[in-house]
Amino acid sequence: MRIDANGNFGIGVTPNTANKLEVNGQIRGTTTMFGNSSAGNVAAKPVHIKYGGPASLRLEDSTSSNLVYDITSDHGTGFIIRDETAGTNRLVISSSTGDATFSNDVIITGDLTVNGDATTVNTTNLLVEDPNFWNDTS
Numbered sequence: 001m002r003i004d005a006n007g008n009f010g011i012g013v014t015p016n017t018a019n020k021l022e023v024n025g026q027i028r029g030t031t032t033m034f035g036n037s038s039a040g041n042v043a044a045k046p047v048h049i050k051y052g053g054p055a056s057l058r059l060e061d062s063t064s065s066n067l068v069y070d071i072t073s074d075h076g077t078g079f080i081i082r083d084e085t086a087g088t089n090r091l092v093i094s095s096s097t098g099d100a101t102f103s104n105d106v107i108i109t110g111d112l113t114v115n116g117d118a119t120t121v122n123t124t125n126l127l128v129e130d131p132n133f134w135n136d137t138s
Contacts, residue, residue, distance in 0.1 A: 049073075058084075 001011055008015035012024035031043035035051035049055045054074035061067050068084035078095035082088070092101045 001009070002014050003009050004015055004017070006017060008017060008020055008022070010022045010024075013022055015022040030046065032047050033041060033043040034047075034049045035055060037050035037052065041050055049057060054072050054077075056070050056072040059069045059071070066085065069090075070080070070082045070084055072080040072082065074080060075095060077092065079091075079093040080089055081091040083090050088103050089101075090103050093099070094101075
């Protein structure tokens with residue numbers, strides 16, 4: 001264990017000045033709470049992020065392409081998957097309505113069932129491959 005002059009703590013490694021805690025090796029815990037929430041909060045899941053504002057988890061690869069995605073829970077907006085590399089939200093689920101908005105195409109491999117009073121298709125071209133398609137306007 002090493003503690004540097006700035007109070008940074010290293011286990012099995014000299015800590016980088018940017019890190020308060022740096023570990024060389026595996027860290028194991030049954031539950032972990034991240035964020036700036038009250039110390040009285042208890043982790044409800046193995047990894048629990050609770051923050052005074054939007055709580056985010058960043059996933060980033062280490063290749064030269066450097067793809068970066070943020071997963072965020074925001075009380076005012078909802079659930080967001082953001083592609084930071086492209087600078088766009090790929091999925092937003094509204095906290096008020098539950099509506100899901102995708103920024104690109106959605107591909108469904110299995111069946112699609114739509115339950116509702118109205119189905120709107122806003123498209124220039126509609127291709128239906130089934131020869132038994134009926135358009136009933138009665």
